[in-house]
Amino acid sequence: MRYERPLRLRFGVALICTASLVSSVEHGEPLLLRDGGRGSGGGVNKEAEDANRRQFERRVATCVHFNGIMNNCCRANIDYQQHTGGLVFGFASKLPCIPSDSEDVVPCDLFQARGREFVEAQDRENKESLSRMTVARTAIVEATDGERGVEGEIDCPSCDGKLRYTVAGLNGHIWGQCSTEGCARWME
Numbered sequence: 001m002r003y004e005r006p007l008r009l010r011f012g013v014a015l016i017c018t019a020s021l022v023s024s025v026e027h028g029e030p031l032l033l034r035d036g037g038r039g040s041g042g043g044v045n046k047e048a049e050d051a052n053r054r055q056f057e058r059r060v061a062t063c064v065h066f067n068g069i070m071n072n073c074c075r076a077n078i079d080y081q082q083h084t085g086g087l088v089f090g091f092a093s094k095l096p097c098i099p100s101d102s103e104d105v106v107p108c109d110l111f112q113a114r115g116r117e118f119v120e121a122q123d124r125e126n127k128e129s130l131s132r133m134t135v136a137r138t139a140i141v142e143a144t145d146g147e148r149g150v151e152g153e154i155d156c157p158s159c160d161g162k163l164r165y166t167v168a169g170l171n172g173h174i175w176g177q178c179s180t181e182g183c184a185r186w187m188e
């Protein structure tokens, strides 16, 4: 799987990923990595775990063709708005692509649930991708010694590729991209 557009990093913690393959983001939710070692027990963690589980099950039950309603058509080329009867307020609740309690859902012959394996593979890829980005970012910070308003190229710490980068003069935000397709690529 490949990211088609760069990851967008916010505060180094939550990723807003614009890639089409990440379903949680298709719903406009930030992608959070769940096993960040916050310990176990406690009401807040329990709530977070329940929320994570619900979101996971939701993704499992979402169609493999769904690519977010910021697109006109899904991956099976079904036009979202046409399918639900044209541009009407609330058309998204009628879509069969994602789990819905609405009674107005318009069924789709091409619906195919993602399933657990698919979603687990997505999560693994997201995690690996974040890890590649993190080591790449660290390498850039070391190479530039914290300097701003610079750009350059270093060896990618994750592969044989070249890592190109820009560090913004104004706020120090880093844009990075490895020459290897599917390796690290992000902007902050």
Ligand SMILES: [Zn+2]
Binding pocket: 156, 157, 158, 159, 160, 161, 162, 178, 179, 180, 183, 184
């Ligand atoms: Zn690389």
